[in-house]
Amino acid sequence: MTRPDRPIGSWEKDRESIHSPAGVDVLKKNIKWGLLKKYVGLGETMFRHEIDSPLTEDMRAMSRDELPEKYLMKNGQCVWFMYGGQIHCLPFAENGSLNIYGKPTSWHPVPYAYQVERDRGKNPVLDAIYDLELDLTNSVIMRNDIFAGSDYEFIDSMVNELVDNVLTTNQLQLLAKMPYIWKVSENNLMTAKNIMLAICENKPGIFLNSEGEDVELVEQTHVPIDPAIFEIFDRFECLVLEQLGFPCTPITKRAQQSVSEVQSNDDKLSVRRKEKLFQREKAYERINAMFGTDFRVVSIIDSMSDNEDMGEDPADEVNDNE
DSSP: OOOOOOOOOGGGOOHHHHHOTTOHHHHHHHHHHHHHHHHHHHHHTSEEEEOOSGGGHHHHHHHTTOTTHHHHHHHSEEEEEEETTEEEEEOEEEOSOBOTTSOBSOEEEOOTTOOHHHHTTTOHHHHHHHTOOBOTTTEEEEESSTTOOOSHHHHHHHHHHHHHHHHHHHHHHHHHTOOEEEEOOTTTHHHHHHHHHHHHTTOSOOOOOSSSOOOEEEEEOOOOOOTHHHHHHHHHHHHHHHHHTOOOOOHHHHTTOOHHHHHHHHHHHHHHHHHHHHHHHHHHHHHHHHHOOOOEEEEHHHHHHHHHHTTOOHHHHHHHHO
């Protein structure tokens, strides 16, 4: 006799529904969002920009002090220019003309999410900013590194690997909760299903039907979680941090590295950080010369290292300034 269709319930819940009522897609989305916030946040706070000026009040207020690192992270470069008596920082588009070295000679800023076909005529200010003709005489391009490369795409790719690693670990944990294969009949099938459901839902007590046949254990299928799965996460995380310029050595490798190896790795990352800092400093030199400002940028990591080398506590420096 065929059983009529009915909503999924009780033991018929699949693994995704049992683990996450909203589904594994939501779980995956939440993991990725959390990891992206972590690493992008680290990248965008590596440098402290001191750009307090009456000329930047509008930009800082409207962007909530997130610029220019937000655009350097996502776009790899941004353009500083003057409009309406205020200095602004935005992504830009090249106008097509190149010099003898293959570099653009002119460009125009692009307000956030502005599309000519869709937005032209809706806001005169946005139209005017988009129509600005900029070049090296009236604007300054700031690059994230010598290649004007965005860190975001790399971080996003590595976070996808980390998410997969987390979900794989999660699946292994679930399998470890169901380490049995039973031989059942029609009389004790529901009992076996209820046992598995109780294990999956982390119920502290399991109730069996005292009537009917016993459930025969055929095989134990313990699935040990290989510690290497955590090592993989650690290695991918180090790839992200090293891309940004943060010192990072996988936990499993720390005890194996000599002092010279650690120093060599730190030197490589220092070069990466200093190149990014150099690009920001050079841009501010040009901005200060062009607009009469006194902007500067500081590397947070190197600043903390300098304080530690001098025997100072960064917290003491903050307290002294208060």
